[in-house]
């Protein structure tokens with residue numbers, strides 16, 4: 001008898017337990033490394049992240065970005081060159097103190113101050129613009145709050161792209177393109193819907209004119225920030241002496257943006273959003289194993305399985321044959337728990353009929369598929385499967401937003417795990433004290449205003465009673 005591999009925790013009733021247990025059971029992460037906020041990502045998690053990186057990087061290349069690899073350390077003097085940036089990040093920087101004969105070095109919490117140092121050398125004239133460079137990197141932030149694996153860690157694995165333009169208009173268009181990329185990749189491929197929120201002035205990236213964050217609603221109703229994009233203040237760029245000569249030989253400061261999709265954190269949303277009480281449900285596009293074959297003993301089965309495996313691999317379908325000596329039932333539960341989209345059962349009976357049985361992870365339905373057109377069928381079914389996951393996630397997220405008018409309804413919405421949408425006095429500095437009240441009294445964060453919609457405010461602020469100018473969203477957050 002092998003060990004029991006069933007997984008059965010109610011995701012809706014106890015999301016927190018579900019999340020930590022499934023990371024462990026499905027071998028996504030291992031928390032036993034022993035350093036707070038640093039987790040080991042095991043092969044099952046790393047292979048999903050690898051697929052996410054590849055998809056994101058090809059989207060970036062397709063939009064004119066080039067890769068670079070920057071050092072993980074940033075000298076203190078670079079880091080301190082722009083005051084709002086250093087003030088914003090200083091509390092969470094890991095410093096390397098004992099570097100003999102060198103400046104004190106920061107482990108990068110983000111790399112603006114590394115890229116700009118080089119953009120000062122690389123950007124000379126308008127002909128060098130736009131310059132769009134990204135790197136795939138790990139960054140470090142000394143979180144003081146309680147950490148949660150993949151959600152709030154002290155090391156995370158992301159892509160940061162730093163783009164330079166001749167005009168503010170071009171840079172602002174890039175911010176919109178970044179939001180569009182989040183839509184095309186994170187939503188339309190990974191199946192994670194989000195609200196593009198322009199952050200209030202008191203909550204923007206340190207050194208930015210403005211920030212647009214992508215807020216994802218998790219199953220427990222809490223909000224997690226996914227990719228954010230920023231238009232950078234020109235004094236930040238000037239602090240590094242980055243400039244260019246325009247067509248009329250005039251010296252100018254370029255406009256910069258940055259965009260930071262974090263694969264390890266998006267993975268948290270992918271696992272949380274799609275999974276069910278029996279474990280993970282991975283999008284077909286991201287699953288390390290897209291089809292697991294469970295063969296039954298019988299004449300001719302082994303060679304038929306080898307043929308099918310080779311056929312699927314030849315069509316770039318990730319397939320795994322589970323010929324371990326576990327009982328079939330155990331294998332079924334195990335791969336279900338790991339989130340594999342399709343399980344194929346093959347025995348003598350299937351070979352005689354020329355059809356295999358295919359179990360689908362999300363619907364738990366079994367269908368028969370002709371052995372002859374397997375690769376084609378699986379690709380089609382895989383595309384339909386991902387469409388279903390997206391539609392289900394969309395429905396879940398839409399249902400979470402509640403329109404509110406006063407303190408009581410805002411409180412009720414937040415306490416029942418929803419996001420409150422309401423008219424508010426201001427997203428500029430003047431609104432900060434009302435937002436602070438919401439944070440203290442209702443333990444929720446004012447997420448900002450929609451960057452993709454023009455929502456009209458009405459009435460008086462539910463907190464201060466002044467005339468409303470914006471529609472904001474508020475939610476509890478990680």
Ligand SMILES: [Zn+2]
Pocket residue numbers: 424425426431434461462463464465466
């Ligand atoms: Zn107010």
